[in-house]
Amino acid sequence: MKKLILTLVAVVCFAGINEAQEKTDLREDLLFGFKVGLNLSNVYDEQGQDFVADSKIGFATGAFLAIPIGKYFGLQPELLLSQRGFQSTGSILGSNYSLKRTSSWIDVPILFALKPSEFITLLAGPQYSYLTKQKDVFENGVTTVAQENEFRNDNIRKNILCFTGGVDITLKHLVIGARAGWDLQRNNSDGTTSTPRYKNRWIQGTIGYRLF
Numbered sequence: 001m002k003k004l005i006l007t008l009v010a011v012v013c014f015a016g017i018n019e020a021q022e023k024t025d026l027r028e029d030l031l032f033g034f035k036v037g038l039n040l041s042n043v044y045d046e047q048g049q050d051f052v053a054d055s056k057i058g059f060a061t062g063a064f065l066a067i068p069i070g071k072y073f074g075l076q077p078e079l080l081l082s083q084r085g086f087q088s089t090g091s092i093l094g095s096n097y098s099l100k101r102t103s104s105w106i107d108v109p110i111l112f113a114l115k116p117s118e119f120i121t122l123l124a125g126p127q128y129s130y131l132t133k134q135k136d137v138f139e140n141g142v143t144t145v146a147q148e149n150e151f152r153n154d155n156i157r158k159n160i161l162c163f164t165g166g167v168d169i170t171l172k173h174l175v176i177g178a179r180a181g182w183d184l185q186r187n188n189s190d191g192t193t194s195t196p197r198y199k200n201r202w203i204q205g206t207i208g209y210r211l212f
Helices: 002-021 145-152
Strands: 031-047 052-054 056-069 073-092 095-114 120-138 159-171 174-183 197-210
Touching: 031 052, 031 174, 056 095, 056 197, 073 120, 073 197, 095 145, 095 159, 120 145, 120 174, 159 197
Parallel strands: 031 073
Antiparallel strands: 031 056, 031 197, 052 073, 056 073, 073 095, 095 120, 120 159, 159 174, 174 197
């Protein structure tokens, strides 16, 4: 019995030492992980003929790298594939239309990090976005071929400078992220098109997994 008690005490002490040595504050560590989530996007600063837009949901996924600069500050570059867009109604070439636009982007945010605690990271910074694909779906029966061609022949800007910010909550290997972002440039390159001109804006929610 005495040996059993001594063995149990030793096991408890060893477990306590290991738990005390387990590191929970990772603010000064280099961290890498992946994340996936959704965007709820719309447009602002729009110009067009009776152009009215509603929000649209799209996916977002990618990787992040947290680079410490001391304990309380750092940089967090990310590489994301994301969808943005809108649903709209309007008038062009003398006729009404209904449109659902989905745009696919490669996003590269370079975020400055403020880490007030081991669980919370505040993030903000510029984002470069490159348009890889854009799909327009006209949803009513009165849309004309001329209207569709007007949209397809538009001089769309593919390189967009944006701004984004938000917060990450880290729970061991799980990272819960929330972001808000908006374009700083309009979608149209030369400003001469008769189709709607606008800037994207979005909110994003993600769940990530930190590998190390």
